[in-house]
Amino acid sequence: MSPTPHESEGTAPRTLAQKVWDAHVVRTGGQQPDLLYIDLHLLHEVTSPQAFDGLRVAGRKVRRTDLTIATEDHNTPTDNLFTIADPTSRKQIETLRANCEEFGVRIHSLGDENQGVVHVVGPQLGLTQPGMTVVCGDSHTSTHGAFGSIAFGIGTSEVEHVLATQTLPQAKPKFMAVTVNGSLPEGVSAKDLILKVISITGTGGGKGHIVEYRGQAIEELSMEGRMTVCNMSIEWGAKAGMIAPDEKTSEYVKGRAHAPKGEEWDAAVAYWQTLKTDEGAVFDKEIVIDAASLSPFVTWGTNPGQGVELSGDVPNPEDFDDPIARTTAAGALEYMGLEAGTPMREIDVDVVFLGSCTNGRIEDLRTAAEVIKGRKVAEGVNMMVVPGSAKVREQAIAEGLDKVFIDAGADWRFAGCSMCLGMNPDQLTPGQRAASTSNRNFEGRQGKGGRTHLVSPAVAAATAVTGHLASPADL
């Protein structure tokens, strides 16, 4: 009988996730869950104030300020760097600044080159490396799994716990593999791939699992593409998503501000090379996908699992076998203002949003710029381009991408979470329809009454040009 994943420790073959898990266990056994050591704790203004308050009330300190870093992203404006007009947003940011000052935590504030979406900033600084445990009070922390780390979102009580102890009690998850065989066809991106995965599994399909994405198509992805895939692991309910580190990973980390140097670099790389699933290791579950079968993928509904090929039609709720899926689909079509049978390509949009922790990195901006170069944003469409961090913005300007977007008539903005979530001033108005490179098409997510179609950067750019959902091949 083959061992179950949870029994195979020591010399038995282990999965990548098990290896990283085992290397971080501070305490195990007994009735309590494993206590895991946390290598990096990222903070932002929304989910941390009550955690710092908890420390103050209990008279506790931040145990490891040297493993903790904060930035401002969810509430920040993207039309300027200085004025936060909304007083409650301003208060939340000021509270983060005061807490970081009081507890000695490093912070990158508005105006700083390392300010930006927290999941763009960690990798950019070289703080995200293979084989780590990374947490943040934000569900898209799974992004950092692209480096071969266990990275997951936590609630505010857990933020307080990590601040106080640099550890987290965690029940052992199950392990799953998503194997993508073959190469992605031309014009199909990491975003299309992950939207397809979520449409297969539904929003709860990954529950309780750490997922390892592997196979040729994953190996061929850039680090940015891998981050996009891991970022959306939470959208199918997974605890975390991971990809085994390889030479691309080391190359990406090398030379960054916090990358190991000299002999330490050699020691680190030697360790990173051991971070792969052993031959014969057992997963609790595996999903196999043929990359060649994929094409640009977009969502039609109000959760990320409600997606379809761009070449397809809005589905008919009556065609779903499962009664819950049927009711949910009918509700989604009503909210989205869509008729079953409408070709996806005939859906007109008002807004195109390019940005977020899913698709706000330099490669995403390059891809969209390449599509939009020499073309114009369609009349009546507002295209917002929001770099993931101040540094991404700077790099885009150095490459002349800002000009490409501005010449096309797009709105070139400062870094932040922006329209990914309806919190800061960048919001859809009721009934407005957006093609968005972000991660959630929930009701009201991008603004009250707003309607969201999740798309890749290339589809976003082509949609901006035509005014309806489209791929670059349609131009």
Place this chain on the structure above:
Amino acid sequence: MDKFTTHTGQVAPLRRSNVDTDQIIPAVYLKRVTKTGFEDGLFAEWREDEKFLLNRPEYRSATILVTGTEFGTGSSREHAVWALKDYGFKAVIAPRFGDIFRGNSLKNGLLTVELPEAAVEELWLRAELHPESEITVDLEACEVRAGDRTWGFEFDEFLRWRMMEGLDDVALTLRDEDKIAAFESNRDAWRPRTLPVQV
């Protein structure tokens, strides 16, 4: 944290599945820096509709929310739990919950119980026909009781103990402070740090 052993109350039958945390509390309500006062944000968009469940007088005093599968998926915002608690809910029953939401709820004394679809359907029907009827959620016995019907539920033994005792996780972990210190002394020197290292 409040202790939870058993609770008896009326049911609000929310016939929806995939209720993500953006529905439970939209982002615009997350700007506060306190842990309380989030009740106005609970299901804020749906509550604008006067026919919405929680606006109907017969469900005003419900303290147990019974809802469809995948409740609390999406964003990690603990505000979703605070909003449910501030509104007056003591327990939520669904076939399945989002992991982060579930973890958050049990750290705040809001009991989340997983029951099969059929049981949820039965609880919905009861609450729709007899809104005034009460059910009991018993963590000690791991049972939900409604009239002559009883459903057992599974619950992690450690989490159950912690919830029934109302224990603070940080204090529990700090009992093993020596183990944390020992782990730290063995960490590889090349692991990244956010601050210059003081020698």
